[in-house]
Amino acid sequence: MPISHHVSRRSLRALVASMLCGTFFLSPALAETWSDASGNYQIEAAYVRVDGKSVVLRKADGSSVSVPISRLSKQSREQAKRRFLQAKSEQPDAASISLAVNNYQPNNDLANIIAPTPPDIGPLAPFPNKPTLQQQFDYVRDQAMSGHLEVFWHCLPADLRAELDSQPARDAIYPTIQSYNETNAPFEKLTAKLLEVLTTKKQFILGSSVLASLPPNARPMLEQGYDPAVGLLYEWVSLSNGMHSLRETTFTQWINYHLPRLGAHAKDLLPLLPPTLGMALNQIAIEQTDASSGTITIPKQDGGTETIAMTFHHGRWLPASFVETLVEHENGLIEQIQTSMSELQSTVDNANHNPSAMMIKNLAEPLSKALDGLIESKTQQEFDQATMAIMQQAMSVAAGGMGTTGDSSAGPAPGF
Known part of the structure; x- marks a missing residue:
């Protein structure tokens, strides 16, 4: 029996069993208390799986979160280990249908962020053998729309992928990647801080008075798309950070790990997009x-x-x-x-070295301080005040940029 057929039948049986047992929502019998090492964070949730260096937990509302194992308390780490070993003994080949079928794990700076978990999109369907042009187009379209963005890598011939995965090829490419990483480091740190705001202050963001001016139909779309959009941003930063590993990791491993995660979140955003894409x-x-x-x-x-x-x-x-x-x-x-x-x-x-890039670099520090104000907010009122301060600062910067001609004595540099 082909592996893909075996996997799909197992996945279907697991799906049916979950529906019959009602495990799409948290059963009180499965709920456990999970805490972080500081003792300041606790969550009532059910163990789902270990995903790389994180444990995936399902909350009472059916949503899932991915918590770095290193951030858990000793008791919760032991709890995760017990659940992992228990699941492994009950489903010895469950890893074959996991989203993270890969020895590669990104080594990034996002360990303090509990991000939305990518939905399970199952395995990539086998590439058709000797396809017609129409068959290949239909296959790539269907797989990409289902979340498998790694399909574009697999559109390359196997011999070309193998050569690009070779150590000489990666050694030739890595200096440019390293330069990109060094240049991009300040923006990665800024984006990581933004992710901390988006993941820890979700309640304040959705409760912000700034959103009161939105059209009535925009609010439900914002709430529906919030977690997938945050997850998409998280996985993009994780992918970027993962580029540091490309001297030791093949492109195939890197792509097969990151792109399905990006695609899984992107798939959840598709219903919110205008129908022009499908057209x-x-x-x-x-x-x-x-x-x-x-x-x-x-x-x-x-x-x-x-x-x-x-x-x-x-x-x-x-x-x-x-x-x-x-x-x-x-x-x-x-x-x-x-x-x-x-x-x-x-x-x-x-x-x-162009003016726009220099301007963005100069803005990194004030933006970081502004995000610190949002992170430090303890109440909705404090968060709204910090948000208004950022908006006023942004309008001031925009006004200064429009009114300058390049003379430093007249104000900020052009484009600031």
């Missing part, structure tokens, strides 16, 4: 002219179309121009990667 997908025209050639015609916003020539290469349909590049550098891919990385590094260096 645009339906307007894409697929035409296969022979066994190895075809075209994809995509509508453009200006009313025109863009046609991409496609070629069947090593079991995958790829843009013809990309295949030409692969064939041209078939025996020198590493050298071509090094050349491309050098060109990209020059572009990144130039971008880091």
Whole structure:
């Protein structure tokens, strides 16, 4: 029996059993008290699974949270270990249908953040064998819309993925990644602080007087999309932090870990998007002219179309121009990667010194202090006051930026 069929049947049985037993909602018999090491944080929740370095818990309202194990009290860590061993003995191959089927775990600075857990989207369906252009398009579309963004990586031929996963290729790419990480570090810290606000002050955010001016139909959409949007931001920062590991971790491991998590949250946001996305997908025209050639015609916003020539290469349909590049550098891919990385590094260096980038760097510290004010708020009133102070500061900065000509004596630098 194929693994994917076996997994889907097991998943279906587990789903039916959960529905019959009512375990989509927390049963009092399963609820336990979980606390952090400081003793300031407690939650009544049921154990779901261990996901990497975190334990996933389901609260009484049916929502799930992912709590770093290192943040738990000693008693709760032991409790998590007992539940993990118990679940492992009852379901010895449960890991095969887990979202995190991967030895890779990101080493990031988000250990103090309890983020919304990605919904389980099941495993990626097997790539079709020798597909037609239409079959591959339909497969990629369906998998991406179901949350499996890693499908785009698997659109590359297996031999190309293996070469990109090789140590020489990763060594060639890593210096550019390292430069990006160093440049991006202040913004990652700022985003991590924003995530702390979004995850610890959710009640104050949704209760803020600033939201009173929203249209009546916007409030339900905000509440429905809040956790998926926060989860999406968390997983994006985790992915970015995970780039630090790419010298020791293959791209396949990194992608298979992060992209399904991003996609799972993005899938929950799809119902809130305008229907134009689905309409645009339906307007894409697929035409296969022979066994190895075809075209994809995509509508453009200006009313025109863009046609991409496609070629069947090593079991995958790829843009013809990309295949030409692969064939041209078939025996020198590493050298071509090094050349491309050098060109990209020059572009990144130039971008880091333009006025807009410098302006953003100058704003990082005041923004960080503003977020500290929100984190330190203990009441709704304090949170609203801190929010209003940030808005007033932002309007002041915007007014200063519009009124300057570049003379430092006249005020902030252009664009500030």
